[in-house]
Amino acid sequence: MSLQKKTVAIAMAAITAAGAQPALAAEFTFNEKTNADLAKKLKIPVYFAVPASARASLPKDIKTTDKLIDFKHPDALKAQGDVGLRLVVAKRSGLAKRLGQSGLVQTGDILLTFRTEWGGAGAYPNIQMGISHTGFAYVGKDGVVRNLDNPLDGEYVGRGDLTSQHYRTLNYLHIIRPRSLTDAQKANLYAWAKRLNDNSKRVYPSQISFNQDYNAPKFRPGRPLTFVKEFGQIALGQGNSGKPLDLYCSEFVWSLLSLRNCDPAKSDGDFNGSRVPSCIKEPMEPMKATGNVLPNHGRRSYSGLADGPLLVIDQMDLPDDQRRPLLDSIFVENPAGLANMSVGHRKVAEEMQPRFERLKNYYIGMTGRMWQHWRARLIGTGFNWAGIAENYSPTSYLINSLLPANNNNRTMDYVATVVIE
Template sequence: MPKTMKVLAFVLGLAAAGTVPTLPPVTAKEFTFDEKANAELARRLKIPVYFTVPASARISLPKTIETSDRLIDFKHPDGKSAQGDVGLRIVMAQRAGFAQRLGKSGLIQTGDVLLTFRSEWGGAGPYPNVQMGISHTGVAWIKDGVLHNIDNPLDQEYLGPGNRGEFNGSHYRTLQFIHVIRPRNLTDAERANIVAWATRLTTSASRVYPKEISFNQDYNAPKFKSGRPYDFVKQLGQIGLGQDPPGNVGMFCSEFAWSLLALRGCDPTKSADAFKRSGVPSCVKPIMEPMKATGDY
């Protein structure tokens, strides 16, 4: 895990009304462990232990969380002999009103990375194992108390009707689990900038996608190259500012999320001139150094 990221280490379990497992009642609004609930979740999830994380990787959360959704501290049965807890903090969330409830709960914050988690990928082969069951990346942002998502592709499959990004696109409506990862030490000003960029990009999505921004399907041709300028981040900023830069920038879903977070130091209401000049604006800063496929080894 890069040092600039912290695993919020909870998984959003999304369910239709009436399908949340029957678990013992919980009076305190905090993540709690229950043997019976743990056994039932282990049976339902059927994930290998390496799809979970140690407690040392988890970020601190408020002791009291205002939400009607069930908060569960899941401990993987195969990790009982490991030093420290190995598992996941799981929010069993009803789909109805999800964006409004979670936006007000404080559990998710602007800038959090949303990882589509496929529990059924456990043990399915080398690629899904290396991916730890992750198939897609988006970014969370909160505006007027409502939780939003922004993703590449910038289309209705991910952003939903009107490109509002309220987890109502078909991708999220049919999804069962989302991993949530939080960048460390984001400031209020940086989160405000992310909201401003996300607002601009979603409101212009039907105009700029796929004409100016597209999805890169060639996984052998990443935009990020170590030691090279972040021209693709600058181009994303120019598109968000409506500057109509020449050409098209095609990015993976993860590159788009990385690029949006790299704009966190740029206030779009004040930095337009910087994006018109040659070179990458000084406000563009990487959120983390991407690792090689083999990690740090």
């Protein structure tokens, strides 16, 4: 071989080796300088992070070339609860493949769109903890993550590999994992999701449509989950009765997870019958407006739709002079912050600001002294009786992970947050 050819061969081998980037075994680690840099990048209030008790157990040898960072929120460094985020700092190119092959995303996981710019924008975006959308994840036979979302269209689903317009333009994703999914349940969810993805153009929007009213869930306490049965019938190609089944994004995911015990290859007859199949089970208890976790953190307690920041701050165990200003900050109206939101979300935030401001005394009371708890409980009960339906908002999946680890109603764990560069 000539010297020139040998030089070219060596160069090509080096390029190939560099491009391959073999996955390295790693775990989430803390670095003070990196932490400070990411704090400046994120610019989130502390109640947009989560305590250590929310986190799923993960192996210490995650095979990925992405950076795994144990981010500790600066405002919580001297507090209890180890409040922060597990950050997967990743390039957009090849993201779905790396997340799937590393196991950081698994079949059945929930993908929450996280808007850091919502932090401090007002009561509504703060209580929503910056979460605007819910998607479902499953891992294909090729090890690549597939997303399934409602609307089942090109903007949200696209090719189904996190490259749709929605996923291509966002920068942060929370990964939430339902607890204790078995291999059989994952196989069922994979089969249901693949059917829906493969037939999305056939079923959307003629059979499954998008409901823009997040305050109108199909769930009714004590009633059969008929809408989940109808959802399954559509996925099985059995059609639906009359008008399309309209579901908002988090309700779509809740319905899909409700089918985890149903094998679509064996369920045709069950879904053809007059009754709701016995295999349909709630994946998470729909939430009232406020819960009863505080102050006792009982094993049978439940969280509420408006409890997210409250439960994070409770874990920090701050003294009164630090806790009160932090609670107050959640409810401050911020027109400049609202300007960072989309037109649709901004309109909702403006409409909800006065309503959510009334939660302030509930927050202060539930984290205050014993005599304040009773008054706060009355305020919370008032919200629950004010016509707010039991629901499964996008934020509810993260809120559920904030329940105590041994809580009977906890069915979700926080895995990590993907930071897309």
